[in-house]
Amino acid sequence: VNQNPIGRSSRSNPVTYIKAWDDIRKLFADQPASRYNGLKPSHFSFNVEGGRCEECQGEGVIRVEMQFMADVELVCESCGGKRFKDEVLEVQYRGKNIYDVLQLTIDEAIEFFPGDEGPGQKIAARLKPLADVGLGYIKLGQSSSTLSGGESQRVKLASFLGKDHTAEKILFLFDEPTTGLHFHDINKLLQSFHALIEQGHTVIIIEHNLEVIKSADWVIDLGPEGGEEGGHVLFEGTPAGLAGADHSYTGRFLKQKMGNREG
Numbered sequence: 001v002n003q004n005p006i007g008r009s010s011r012s013n014p015v016t017y018i019k020a021w022d023d024i025r026k027l028f029a030d031q032p033a034s035r036y037n038g039l040k041p042s043h044f045s046f047n048v049e050g051g052r053c054e055e056c057q058g059e060g061v062i063r064v065e066m067q068f069m070a071d072v073e074l075v076c077e078s079c080g081g082k083r084f085k086d087e088v089l090e091v092q093y094r095g096k097n098i099y100d101v102l103q104l105t106i107d108e109a110i111e112f113f114p115g116d117e118g119p120g121q122k123i124a125a126r127l128k129p130l131a132d133v134g135l136g137y138i139k140l141g142q143s144s145s146t147l148s149g150g151e152s153q154r155v156k157l158a159s160f161l162g163k164d165h166t167a168e169k170i171l172f173l174f175d176e177p178t179t180g181l182h183f184h185d186i187n188k189l190l191q192s193f194h195a196l197i198e199q200g201h202t203v204i205i206i207e208h209n210l211e212v213i214k215s216a217d218w219v220i221d222l223g224p225e226g227g228e229e230g231g232h233v234l235f236e237g238t239p240a241g242l243a244g245a246d247h248s249y250t251g252r253f254l255k256q257k258m259g260n261r262e263g
Helices: 020-029 032-037 098-102 106-112 119-132 149-161 183-198 210-215 239-243 249-262
Strands: 061-064 072-075 171-175 202-206 219-223 232-237
Touching: 020 098, 020 119, 106 119, 119 149, 119 183, 149 171, 149 183, 183 202, 183 210, 210 239, 210 249, 219 239, 219 249, 232 239, 232 249, 239 249
Parallel strands: 171 202
Antiparallel strands: 061 072, 219 232
16 A cells, blocks of 8 residues: 555545545435536536536636746635535535535544435445544545645555455555554554454554554564664564564664553
């Protein structure tokens, strides 16, 4: 599971990647105002012509290329940054239009969509894996280009967790997925890893975070230094065994952490 962006277009976002946006568009197209004006799910897409603002092509901003400096982004004057035409923005679901929903965080959206039977429950269920991997703080409409490598990895993990369980066993390889995560969100991510393991999959993680290291079943510590001074296997075994390896920098810090936790 690499850290490459989850989409090639600047309009792509985590919600389109996990296919939850399709259900949200269908929900808005099913509202009375949409049926009255003949609006279809495609009108609530910022990827195709119809309901999106054509001045900015559904991005909400106009990019001005600067020859010798970074490009400048200006709020689209036609839609005011709201990405859609006025007739589309007039359609509301529970007091919010499609732009308002895009501004919700994942956690807010899970609370917003009703938990009863129907489209709202299905949308909330599709969004939940994103919260489970510690991405509850990102917005539904946040461009994939703004996500860090670790966040992109977690979106891909959420996409897999949201799918039906498969009998095929998979080996997952993650490269520092905790980058930028708050301690509370790291625990959420660990729970997601455990969910994969309980399904019979295997998870290998390249990581420096001590919370992840001490939660592993098996640890391989490379060192003793970085670059040309590293690359040697210093220890292989359980986290408790690594904590007793005084010749390992990781072992020394892990010993302190495990000692503090026990205290």
